[in-house]
Amino acid sequence: MKNKVWLWISIVELVIILGLCFSLFAVGTSLTNDNNKISKQYNDLLASVENENEVKSEQSTTSDKAKNNTEESSSNKAYSIGEEAIISNSDNKPMYSLKIVSVNKDISETDSYYTDGKPENTIEVVYEYKNYAMTDPMRINAQFISAFDNNGKTGKTMNMTDGQTEVADGKSSQSKIWIVMPENKETLTDIGIDYSNDFSNGFDGTITFNINL
Numbered sequence: 650m651k652n653k654v655w656l657w658i659s660i661v662e663l664v665i666i667l668g669l670c671f672s673l674f675a676v677g678t679s680l681t682n683d684n685n686k687i688s689k690q691y692n693d694l695l696a697s698v699e700n701e702n703e704v705k706s707e708q709s710t711t712s713d714k715a716k717n718n719t720e721e722s723s724s725n726k727a728y729s730i731g732e733e734a735i736i737s738n739s740d741n742k743p744m745y746s747l748k749i750v751s752v753n754k755d756i757s758e759t760d761s762y763y764t765d766g767k768p769e770n771t772i773e774v775v776y777e778y779k780n781y782a783m784t785d786p787m788r789i790n791a792q793f794i795s796a797f798d799n800n801g802k803t804g805k806t807m808n809m810t811d812g813q814t815e816v817a818d819g820k821s822s823q824s825k826i827w828i829v830m831p832e833n834k835e836t837l838t839d840i841g842i843d844y845s846n847d848f849s850n851g852f853d854g855t856i857t858f859n860i861n862l
Contacts, residue, residue, distance in 0.1 A: 727841075728858045734844075735781070736852055743781040747789055747844055749858045750775040750823060754834050763809045763827045770804075770830045772796065772862075774842065779821035783850070786815035791826040793847040796840050804830040837862050 728734050733748040756763070756773040764771040774796070778789040791810050797803045811825040830837065842858040 734856045746779045752860045765829045775825045777823045780816045786817045788815045796828045802831040804828040
């Protein structure tokens with residue numbers, strides 16, 4: 650009789666222990682599932698934040714590039730001879746400037762190195778650049794300057810230059826270049842001069858000067 654009682658007690662204890670084990674397993678599984686759900690929600694939220702930051706960064710970069718233009722870029726202002734075009738950063742702080750000092754049909758050099766063998770088509774351009782706030786000494790190279798006629802035909806900017814001095818903050822310098830136009834220069838009454846996409850100075854855009862000859 651005593652043995653039977655102990656047997657039943659043992660069976661009850663075993664049932665209780667199995668029940669507890671099952672309960673713990675169920676709780677553990679539930680916690681694991683909840684933890685997985687929370688982790689997934691966290692990762693999704695993190696990815697969403699990162700994507701939003703990337704979009705904002707791209708928008709900011711685009712905005713900075715758009716602002717890195719002349720003060721009048723929004724109205725596509727065309728400058729005249731002797732008029733200073735100021736290039737500003739994204740905070741509208743003047744960084745440097747460019748102006749066309751003169752455009753001459755009477756050129757000082759007639760050698761083919763300056764005229765590509767076409768002195769009758771060649772004009773001489775003098776421009777001035779000023780460093781307002783560029784950290785490193787800067788200059789505007791001839792390769793970023795081009796000229797076009799009334800029909801939109803662009804001339805060939807020669808590699809020969811007179812004066813390509815780098816200037817520090819607050820200083821300015823002038824440079825003379827030669828551009829071979831598509832037609833005889835005597836037929837030209839006015840031209841356009843573009844300053845475009847000067848990666849050496851971080852400028853992305855175009856500044857246009859309208860010049861009467």
